[in-house]
Every structure is written in structure tokens, then in C-alpha cells.
Amino acid sequence: MKKKILPVLLSLGIAGTLVIPYAGYAASTTDKIDQQLSQLKKKKSEMLQKANDAQNQITKVHSEKDQTTKDMKTLLDQVNAASKKLTELNNQIDQVSDTLEQSGKQLDEAEARVETRDQMLKSRLRLMYMNGFVSYMDVLMSATSFSDFLNRLEALQSIVNQDKEILVSNKKDRDTVEQKKVETEQQLEKVKILYTQADAVRDDLQVKEKEKEVKIASLSKQEKVLEDISEESERQVTQLAKQEAELQEKKRAASKAKSPFTYSGGKLGYPLAVQAPITSDFVNRINPVTGKSENHKGIDLGAPKGTEIRAAENGTVIYASWMNGYGNYIILNHGNGLWTAYGHIMNDGIYVKVGDTVKRGQKIAGVGSTGQSTGNHLHFEVRINEVPTDPKPYLR
Template identity: 45%
Template sequence: MKKMKKLGLVMIAGALVATISLQPSGGGGEVAQAATLSQIQKEISAANQKIKDAERKAADVARQKQNAEQEQKTIARKKEDVLAEINSLMKEIDKVAIEQSKKKAEKEAKQVELLQTGQDLELAEKRVVDREALLEARMRLMYSNGFVSYMDVLFSATSFSDFLDRFDALQTILDSDRDMVKRLKEDKELVAQKKVEVEAQFAELEVINQELMLKHADLVKKESEKEVLIASYNEKAEELSESIEEFEVISEEQEKLLVALAAQVSKLQAEEKRIKNPYSGGKLAMPIRDSYRVSSNFGTRIHPISGKKHTHTGIDFAAPQGTAIYAAESGVVIVSQNWSGYGNCIIIDHGNGLWTLYGHIMNGGLLVDVGDEVKRGDKIAKVGSTGNSTGPHLHFEVRKNEVPVNPGGYLK
């Protein structure tokens, strides 16, 4: 993608070089000179139209880059929100897992208790059965032997006192058996009731455990869905980063295209105007005079926005917004517009291959137009912070044969 876009820009620049060519000048009479000037004016008009087209494309790329950067920030915020949700879900999952462990232990304890009550109930039932069997055996014995046998026991007493003792003993045995059976039945009922209660508690714990299992599974599912969402955000962020890099490459190539266009316009205007006051050497005037400081010099530095090492092609003069900018030398304006990282930008051709460039001019601060002739010291613009800028300043460049050189050697 990047190579194709870069190739397209190179082809555009090549086409411009082929299209915007100077016609031979010199002798041939007034008619020939008029024809040459007419052709030059047509080529200047065509070049300026291509500059406007390139400016529109650059503005569109800048908007797309800005939109991509804004979307990247939005994705980052959404990702932070989802990560917070995942963290909350993980805490809830841990909480449910602890509750599951606790209820599982309670269920196991109830299971042991249920087993014990079952055994107790069996023993109680057996005791009742045994005691009832004993009582029935005695009753059958009394019934089979008849009342006489019972009376024999009584009347075989040796004395009245012994009779009463024997009567009390028989009565006590029967009463005792009846009471024992009654108590055993009551114990059996209590054990049976306890068993029912334990079974109910066990069933309730079983329901709670099932609910906790479902809740745990639901939370894990939600966490998994959030993880998928995070993965999609990461993928989208990567795509946006690649797009932003492509936009940066396009911006760099369009800056080169600007230089190529400016060079062609410069040659055409030089031919048309004959450059009345060509630059013949010497020092340039300061482009800024009041309330400034040098915030960055020409040479290698760390870019304040990208954080990457690159070559700084000019000198930065930090100054308040709206501070006046002056032409460093007489010449012809060949660029006066917004252009990529330079923001609002002016380029003046001083002749003999010498240009000066003024970048990051405030909106509404371009005070000259393409084709204007300016004198040394003329007010041409106002300091701003457009383009790739971290604060109000003037980015000032000197270019010799289109190549940036250290402005320090030219300024007074």
C-alpha cells in the first residue's frame, strides 16, 4: 500500500516535470517574445492549478489521518473500559468460585449427616420392631395359657405380700414394655423427621450449587466474550496505526511534491519576470524581530511529536501568536498556502537558486499571495501553530537549489 502510494506521487511529480517545461527564450523578436510569455503564463496557471489540487489532496490526507488518530483514541478508551469490565468479572468469578467451594463442603457435610440419620432411623426401626415382637410374644403367651396361667403366677404366692409383689411385678413388666414401645416409636418419629429435614437441606444445597455452577459458567462466558472484543480492538488499533503510518508517508511525499512544484513555478516566474532583483549573495535579514527565542536549531534532533530522531531542516523561533514575520530578502512568492506538516507556509524565491521558507503561520496570517513581489523587510505573515507544531513559533528554512541548508550562515 505504502509503495503504491509513494510510486503514484513520484509519477505525479514526474508528470509535472514533463508538463511544466520552460520554452526557449531569447532572440526572435517581439512576436516570439510575446508568444513565449503567453506560453509561460499558461504553464504557470496550469502549475498553480496542480498546486491547488495537491493542496486539496493533502488536506484530505490530513483529515483522514486526524480521523484515524481520533478513532485510535476512541478505541483505546473502549479497550480500557472493557479491560475494567474483565477485571470486575474476574473478581466476581473468584467470589463465585469461593462460594461454590463453601457450598460444596456444606453439601458433603450434609451428605454425611444424611447417611448417619438414615442409619439411625434403621436402628430405631429395628429397636421398635424388636420391642414390639417381645411384647407380642408375651401377649401371645398370656393368651395361649389363658387367664389361669396368669392367675397361677399370682396365687402361687406364699403370702399376701408376695401376691401383691407378684401382681405389681407383672403389671410393671407389661407397662414397661408398653412405655418402651411408645418411646421407641417417638424416637423413630424424631429420627425420621430429622432425616426429612436433612434431606430438604441437602436438596436446597444441591439447588444452590446448580445455580452457582450456572452463574460461574455465565461469568466465564462473558469474560470470554470480552476477551474476543479486546482482540478485535487490538486488531483495529493495529490497522489504524498502519493507516496513520501510510498517511505520514503520503504527507512526506507531498512535501517533496511541493518542492518540485515550487521549483517549476519558480523557473516559470523567473522567466516571466526576469527576476528584477536577483539575490547576489550576502546576509539575509532576520525574519522575526520582536519577543522571540531560538527553540530549535538546524540539524539532527528528536521530533517533539513523533519522538523519533530526524533532521530538523531549519531554525525554530518561538514567539507569541500573531507576531509579525518579515521577508528575509527581496524576491517572488512561489508558495502561499497550507501544506502538510508545515501548516500555513510561504516560500520566497530570491533568484540564483536561493529560497526562504516560513512555516506554521497562523490561520488568516498569510499576508502575500503566489506571484507577489516582496521587498526585504516586508511584513508577509504572522506567527502561528498550524501543521505539526506543539506551540506558536516560526519555522524558518533556507534552501539552496531546493536543498535545505543551515540558515545560521545566512542570517545577520
């Protein structure tokens, strides 16, 4: 009996020596993978922080650019107002010039009338000088009859009245023309001053407008640099998520854990609790927020805030945080190179964390409008080996 027990014990001892090293190897491999996962998480966190910093700077630049654009509009309105004022001033100058021309003609005509009257008066004076001065009384007393007296009196009154009219008209013409000339010249001088002032205002506004254009160009350049940084950070974060997923798969293999991946082709589950219209397709489009042309990497499904977002297939969470233009964002790994992504999730609306195993149809988030979004909707992506592809053929 003892002879039979000894071989059995020896066999068990040999088996034990074989099992223990293997278990130690598995534990060592798992620990090593855990260290690598920890390092990757740290790198991903750093990359994510860098991306978030870039996004914050982009937001700040956008705000400055928008304010500068508003300032530019105000300046343009002021320039237009100044131009309108200049046009009005030019019209006033034209009117004053016409008035001056008319006044000049009136002055010439008045001076001609004054000259004619002066000649009449001078002719009478010369006649009186040559013939001797005869008083009005002498003329009246020389009348031969009463009728002649009346005729002479009437003639003298006519001469006196004519002389008065000549003098009064001359004075009136001279005073009126001189006054009008002075007033017109003053008005013209005033308009010239206003024109000079408006011209200076326009020049100043044009300088400011140029400064704003330079600032906008500078901000646009800065924005482009920051967007490049943001895109590169996003790419690196995605690569790190891929490496993390690969390490998790190795860890499962080392620990002989059951794989959560069952997808082998066919349709995916619908990513929302309700059917929703496609508000933006998998096409090249103009970004409604930035106004720039872009390749839309997924489809947008319009749905109310808080609508359940569901996992399209069994898998694991490899990303669950903020991602630049996506806002709050989840990436699920379904194995065989298939990923699905869910963007613009509402704040506090991510219900899973990295490393979680999810089931097809499981609630993972709530619809929102975070990131570059103009309204509540789900941005849904399907990626094959990280390359975005049209999600529609994969959905029921």
C-alpha cells in the first residue's frame, strides 16, 4: 500500500511544482500589464489635460475674435455714418457754391444798377455845374402862370422822389449783397471746417479698422495653431486608448477571463432609447459652430436632452471623458477592430467609466449639447480599425 501511495505523492509533487510557476508567471504578467495600464492612463490623462487646455484657449480666442468682430462692425457702422455725413457736407458745399454763384450774379446786377444810378446823378451834377445852380424856389417862382407853377412843382417833386429812390435803392442793394456775401462766405467756411473734421474722423476710423483686421488675422492664426494642437492631442489620446484596450485584452488572456466581445458581424443595436431623425449625415459639411468645412465623422441623431444613449454592442469602455469638439464623449471597444463612439453627452450624463464591460442595449449616457453643438443630439460614430465609416449600414 505504501508503495502505491509514494508514486501518487511524487506525481502530485511534480504537478504542484508545474502549477505554481505557471500561476506565478500569470500573476507576474498581470502585474506587468497593470503597470503598463497605469502608465498609459497617466499619459492619457496628460494628453487629455493638454487637449483640454488647448480647447480652453481656443474658446478664449473664439470669444476675443467674436468681440473683435463686433467691435469691427461698430467701427464699420461709424465709418458708414461718417461717409454719410461727408456726403451730406459735400451736398451742402455744392448748395453753398450755387448760392455764392447766384449771389455773385446778384451782386454784379446790383452793382450795375448802382453804377447806372450814379451816372444819372453825375450827369445832373455836371449839368447843374455847367448851367449854374438853380434852386427849386427859383424854378417855381419863374412860373408864368398858376398852371405852369403846378407843372413845375410836380416836375420838381418827381425829380426829388427819383433822387431819393436812387439813393435808397443803391444803399439797399449794397447792404443786401454785402450781407448775403458775408453770410454765404461764413457758411462755406463752416462747412469746410466740418468737412475737414469729418475727413479726420474717417481717417481715424480707417486706421482703427485696419488695426482690427490685423488683430482678427492674428487671432485666426493663433486659433489655427491651437486647433492643430487640439487635433494632435485628440489623435494621441485615441492611440493611447487603443493601446489600453490591447493591454486589457492581454490581461484578460493572461488571467483566462472571459472575453466581453461577441460581435462577429451584422447589424448593431440602435444607440438611443427612441428612434430619432438624422439631423446631419456622414458627409463633408460646414461646421455649424466654427463655420469651417469638415468631414463629419458620424451621424447626428436629434433627440431631447436626457434621452437614453445605449451601447450598440457588447464591449468595454476605453474612453469616457471630455474630448474637444465632441464635448462629453464615450468610446466603446467591441473587438475585431470595431469601435463605436457617442458625443455631445449632457453634463453629468456619462454613466460608465473606462474599463467597464457593457452589454448591448445598456444605458451608458444621456443626450446633451456639450462641445461644438448647436442643440441637443447624439453624435454617433462607427470606427473600423480607428477609421470612421458610415454608421447607417450598421444600424437596424
